[in-house]
Each structure stands twice: as structure tokens, then as C-alpha cells.
Amino acid sequence: xxxxxxxxxxxxxxxxxxxxxxxxxxxxxxxxxxxxxxxxxxxxxxxxxxxxxxxxxxxxxxxxxxxxxxxxxxxxxxxxxxxxxxxxxxxxxxxxxxxxxxxxxxxxxxxxxxxxxxxxxxxxxxxxxxxxxxxxxxxxxxxxxxxxxxxxxxxxxxxxxxxxxxxxxxxxxxxxxxxxxxxxxxxxxxxxxxxxxxxxxxxxxxxxxxxxxxxxxxxxxxxxxxxxxxxxxxxxxxxxxxxxxxxxxxxxxxxxxxxxxxxxxxxxxxxxxxxxxxxxxxxxxxxxxxxxxxxxxxxxxxxxxxxxxxxxxxxxxxxxxxxx
Amino acid sequence: xxxxxxxxxxxxxxxxxxxxxxxxxxxxxxxxxxxxxxxxxxxxxxxxxxxxxxxxxxxxxxxxxxxxxxxxxxxxxxxxxxxxxxxxxxxxxxxxxxxxxxxxxxxxxxxxxxxxxxxxxxxxxxxxxxxxxxxxxxxxxxxxxxxxxxxxxxxxxxxxxxxxxxxxxxxxxxxxxxxxxxxxxxxxxxxxxxxxxxxxxxxxxxxxxxxxxxxxxxxxxxxxxxxxxxxxxxxxxxxxxxxxxxxxxxxxxxxxxxxxxxxxxxxxxxxxxxxxxxxxx
Numbered sequence: 001x002x003x004x005x006x007x008x009x010x011x012x013x014x015x016x017x018x019x020x021x022x023x024x025x026x027x028x029x030x031x032x033x034x035x036x037x038x039x040x041x042x043x044x045x046x047x048x049x050x051x052x053x054x055x056x057x058x059x060x061x062x063x064x065x066x067x068x069x070x071x072x073x074x075x076x077x078x079x080x081x082x083x084x085x086x087x088x089x090x091x092x093x094x095x096x097x098x099x100x101x102x103x104x105x106x107x108x109x110x111x112x113x114x115x116x117x118x119x120x121x122x123x124x125x126x127x128x129x130x131x132x133x134x135x136x137x138x139x140x141x142x143x144x145x146x147x148x149x150x151x152x153x154x155x156x157x158x159x160x161x162x163x164x165x166x167x168x169x170x171x172x173x174x175x176x177x178x179x180x181x182x183x184x185x186x187x188x189x190x191x192x193x194x195x196x197x198x199x200x201x202x203x204x205x206x207x208x209x210x211x212x213x214x215x216x217x218x219x220x221x222x223x224x225x226x227x228x229x230x231x232x233x234x235x236x237x238x239x240x241x242x243x244x245x246x247x248x249x250x251x252x253x254x255x256x257x258x259x260x261x262x263x264x265x266x267x268x269x270x271x272x273x274x275x276x277x278x279x280x281x282x283x284x285x286x287x288x289x290x291x292x293x294x295x296x297x298x299x300x301x302x303x304x305x306x307x308x309x310x311x312x313x314x315x316x317x318x319x320x321x322x323x324x
Numbered sequence: 325x326x327x328x329x330x331x332x333x334x335x336x337x338x339x340x341x342x343x344x345x346x347x348x349x350x351x352x353x354x355x356x357x358x359x360x361x362x363x364x365x366x367x368x369x370x371x372x373x374x375x376x377x378x379x380x381x382x383x384x385x386x387x388x389x390x391x392x393x394x395x396x397x398x399x400x401x402x403x404x405x406x407x408x409x410x411x412x413x414x415x416x417x418x419x420x421x422x423x424x425x426x427x428x429x430x431x432x433x434x435x436x437x438x439x440x441x442x443x444x445x446x447x448x449x450x451x452x453x454x455x456x457x458x459x460x461x462x463x464x465x466x467x468x469x470x471x472x473x474x475x476x477x478x479x480x481x482x483x484x485x486x487x488x489x490x491x492x493x494x495x496x497x498x499x500x501x502x503x504x505x506x507x508x509x510x511x512x513x514x515x516x517x518x519x520x521x522x523x524x525x526x527x528x529x530x531x532x533x534x535x536x537x538x539x540x541x542x543x544x545x546x547x548x549x550x551x552x553x554x555x556x557x558x559x560x561x562x563x564x565x566x567x568x569x570x571x572x573x574x575x576x577x578x579x580x581x582x583x584x585x586x587x588x589x590x591x592x593x594x595x596x597x598x599x600x601x602x603x604x605x
Contacts, residue, residue: 254561
């Protein structure tokens with residue numbers, strides 16, 4: 001991090017030879033091109049925000065903030081309320097995080113601290129392949145492999161043992177909030193794992209050695225020294241995973257059952273923000289319907305921007321700490 | 325049990341639990357790969373690659389239209405997205421202390437996490453709604469927007485690995501900056517940049533959501549980017565959600581082809597870097 005900063009001072013100093021060789025114009029042109037490319041990215045962010053806000057203006061004018069709390073979504077009557085979508089998005093992401101975080105942290109810690117050398121790289125690569133599988137393939141597998149297993153064995157088992165809880169009560173459907181949450185778990189796990197693994201790898205060895213030398217067992221070294229050292233990076237990784245889960249579209253659309261309702265039971269179908277856009281956008285007939293879906297997209301965009309920006313700030317803090 | 329033995333015991337238990345976590349994490353990957361191979365391979369045939377779809381209910385039919393579509397949509401997206409991403413990446417690496425570099429770097433990271441469906445809505449608004457029809461080109465723009473921030477970040481990271489001395493040597497020999505950047509720095513970092521570009525292509529090839537209301541999908545073989553076009557992920561989605569058993573078979577076969585494409589691109593990406601940078605770990 002520090003080396004390029006130092007060198008940039010060298011580069012940005014006026015170059016006495018460039019004028020003599022007649023290349024300063026070429027240099028300026030080159031820098032201009034690069035600047036244009038670099039400018040495009042922040043402009044893209046602004047354009048995304050502007051266009052989504054502009055496109056959802058009719059819905060914002062019609063429903064305002066009540067859009068967030070109303071629970072009727074009726075394209076025929078032209079009434080739109082996004083509360084079931086918000087709820088479904090938050091609930092599936094929350095369940096996925098609760099299940100994925102301990103698993104992926106366990107894997108990341110095992111792979112950086114304990115695993116025999118020869119399995120570290122292959123397993124890490126295998127799990128990164130898991131991250132490369134397209135979302136729609138997860139959806140396909142979810143429909144034809146995961147759901148039949150869940151419906152025939154796992155869900156009935158939950159209902160028989162935990163049925164006294166409202167979450168595990170009621171009729172069992174295949175496509176449901178719980179099925180979607182489980183596929184999300186599988187999808188965000190490799191992501192959280194690979195980011196937290198790289199954060200753990202950045203913890204200096206001196207920290208490990210010092211704690212072991214003081215008599216800590218290997219687990220105690222992890223719990224009291226290594227994880228606390230990497231804490232903000234790990235939290236960043238988890239928040240990045242959350243961002244993924246919130247915006248995940250195809251697999252959830254294929255598994256959640258797509259019903260604008262809130263039910264206490266996790267066996268019941270639900271809906272998410274991303275899924276409703278995927279399902280209804282290309283068939284939306286009226287201006288207000290399109291504007292309402294764009295409003296949903298705007299909300300999703302703003303939430304994920306906040307979540308991702310927060311995560312990045314946390315991860316950068318670890319990078320700076322180990323760099324300095 | 326004395327305290328020391330208890331602590332050692334606890335350490336072993338925790339390590340064991342984490343080992344179990346690895347097994348649980350690897351299990352779904354294996355399950356997905358096994359079902360893809362079993363269910364997909366049985367539906368693969370030569371006709372699958374050379375035919376276009378037949379009417380619903382009939383057997384046979386292939387996905388040639390979607391293979392062509394994916395190649396065209398992703399190809400055009402790469403032509404747009406990769407140069408811009410590389411340019412922005414060079415800027416961030418060459419002027420790391422500048423304000424714009426800081427902003428671009430941060431916004432790239434934020435955009436990397438933006439849901440692809442949101443980008444789809446954006447492109448629908450600025451392209452499809454203006455042109456008043458769906459087109460493969462709109463799909464390419466959506467994919468390009470997803471690729472740019474990814475390529476920017478990897479390009480910058482890899483250029484930063486190029487030793488400063490190399491750059492300084494070129495400048496000291498009287499090379500202008502643009503030639504130093506292109507022929508010395510960029511060339512040294514090229515394998516890594518290729519890796520980054522290929523990884524972004526792999527990700528774009530698997531994207532479905534941004535194509536749903538841009539490229540839309542189609543049942544016919546088409547080479548015209550101004551018209552709706554099929555793509556492999558769209559075919560998987562349509563066939564998987566349909567009611568017919570033949571469609572489900574085709575969905576599995578198409579998914580197998582799609583995942584082979586994505587994995588090949590990812591492996592090619594890793595191989596590109598391994599040769600040059602293996603000494604750096």
C-alpha cells in the first residue's frame with residue numbers, strides 16, 4: 001500500500017524530458033482516456049440511483065413511505081404495498097446468515113489454522129468453485145433435488161419434533177421460505193468463507209506464535225488472539241454475505257413459492273424484493289405497476305449500497321492494520 | 325480431569341467440529357455436481373448442440389440458439405466492459421493517491437455487491453424503454469455494467485504487484501508515461517489481468533437476472549443483437565419452471581453445459597496467472 005503512494009510522488013512531479021521529446025500531448029491524451037474510464041464508475045453509481053429514483057417517481061408520489069408498510073399487492077386494483085417483500089427478503093437473509101456464518105467461519109478457521117497443508121488449497125479451491133456456480137443452477141438443483149428431500153423427510157421431521165413452535169407448524173409446501181433460506185445458505189457460505197479466509201491469512205504469524213508461546217492451546221489462540229485480531233474483517237465478510245443474500249434473485253425466485261403473504265410458518269411460501277422484480281417486471285402492463293417494481297429495485301439498491309459500503313470500510317480497516 | 329487436560333480436550337473438540345464444518349460445506353457442492361452429471365449427461369447428444377427447440381411436448385430439440393446467444397451477448401459485453409474496466413484499473417494503480425482513484429476503488433467495491441436484477445431494471449429504463457423493444461444488445465450492456473467494477477479491481481491489484489523499479493527504469497530511459505504504462509507495466513501484469521477478465525466473463529456468462537427483461541430470450545436462432553436473443557441461463561430458468569418432463573431434462577442438460585463453460589473459464593483464468601506469478605505465491 002505504501003510503496004505505490006511513494007512512487008506516485010515521483011510520477012506526478014513535472015517530467016522535464018517529456019516536453020523536449022514532444023510526448024506530453026500523448027501523455028495527456030492517455031491520462032485523459034484513463035480518467036474517463038475511472039470517472040465512468042462513480043457516474044454509473046449516480047446514474048443507477050437517478051434512473052431508479054426517476055422511474056419510481058409515480059409510485060413514490062402515489063404511495064410515499066406507506067409503500068414500505070402496506071401489505072396488499074394487487075396489480076388489478078393498482079394497489080401496491082411492499083411490506084411482505086421486505087419481510088421475506090429480511091427473513092430469508094437472516095435465516096441464511098444464522099446458518100451460514102458458523103459453518104463458513106468454521107471452515108475458514110480450520111483451513112487457515114488447523115488443516116494439514118495438503119488439503120488447504122484443494123478444499124479452498126473447491127469452495128471457490130461453489131461460488132462460481134450460476135444462481136440459476138442452484139435454483140434448478142433446489143427445485144428437483146433439494147425440495148423433494150425437504151418435503152418428504154426434513155420438513156415432516158421438523159414438524160413432528162418442533163411443531164409446537166409456530167415456525168414449524170402448518171401445511172408443508174415444497175417451495176417455501178425455509179427452502180429458499182436453505183439454498184441461500186449454500187450460496188452465501190463460500191462467499192463468507194473466502195473473504196474471511198483471506199482476512200485470517202492477513203493476521204501476522206507473530207500473533208499466533210506469541211499466544212502459543214504463552215501456553216494457549218491452539219483453540220485458545222484462535223479464540224483469544226487470531227479471531228479478535230481479524231474481527232472487523234470477519235464482520236465485513238459477514239455483511240458482504242448479507243448483501244449477497246439480500247439481492248440474490250434466481251434461486252430464491254425458483255424456490256420461495258412467490259406469494260405476497262406473510263405467514264408465521266416457515267413451511268409456507270413467501271416472496272422477496274428481487275423475486276418480485278424478476279417475476280413481474282417484463283409482464284407489468286401499467287405505468288404504476290412498473291413504477292412500483294422500480295421503487296422496489298430502488299429500495300433494494302439503496303439497502304445493498306449501504307450494506308456493502310459498510311462491509312468494505314470494515315475490511316479495509318483490517319488491511320490497513322496489518323499493512324502498518 | 326485436570327484443567328490443562330480439559331483445555332486440551334476442548335481444543336480438540338473445537339478443531340473436530342470445524343473439520344465437520346468442512347465436510348458439511350463441501351457436501352452440497354458434491355451433491356450439485358453429481359446430480360448435474362447424472363441428470364444432465366443422459367440428455368446430452370449431438371442434436372442437443374446442433375438443433376433449436378421443438379414445440380412443447382415433443383421430444384428432441386437442442387439449445388444451439390442459446391449457445392450462440394450466450395456467445396454473442398457475453399462477447400459484446402466483454403468488448404464493452406473489459407477495456408473500460410482495465411482503463412479504470414490502470415488509473416487507480418497509476419494515480420493511487422488521487423481523489424478520483426479513491427472514489428473509483430470504493431464505488432467499484434460497492435457496485436460489485438449490487439444485485440444484478442437492479443442493474444437489469446436500470447438497463448431496461450435507459451435502453452429497452454427508450455428503444456421500445458427488447459434486444460440482445462441491452463443484455464450485453466447490463467452484463468458489461470456488472471463486469472466493469474470486477475475488472476477494475478483485479479486490474480489495479482495486479483498492476484500494484486509490478487515492481488516500482490521496472491517502471492522507474494523505463495521512465496529513466498526516457499520512455500513517456502503512456503508507453504511505460506502500456507508496454508512495461510501492463511505487459512508485466514498481463515497474465516493477471518487476463519485472469520481477472522476471464523473471471524468476470526465467467527460470472528457474466530452465468531447471470532440470468534439482468535437478462536430477463538433486456539435480452540428476454542427467444543426460441544429461434546438469431547444473430548441480430550438488435551433483437552431478443554436466447555442465452556443458456558435463461559433457457560435453464562424457462563425449462564426448469566415449465567410443466568413438461570422433456571423440458572426438465574433439457575434444463576439439466578443445459579445447466580451442465582452452462583456450468584462446464586463457467587468452470588472452464590474459471591480454470592483457464594487461474595492457469596493464466598499461475599505461470600507468471602507462481603513465485604509470488
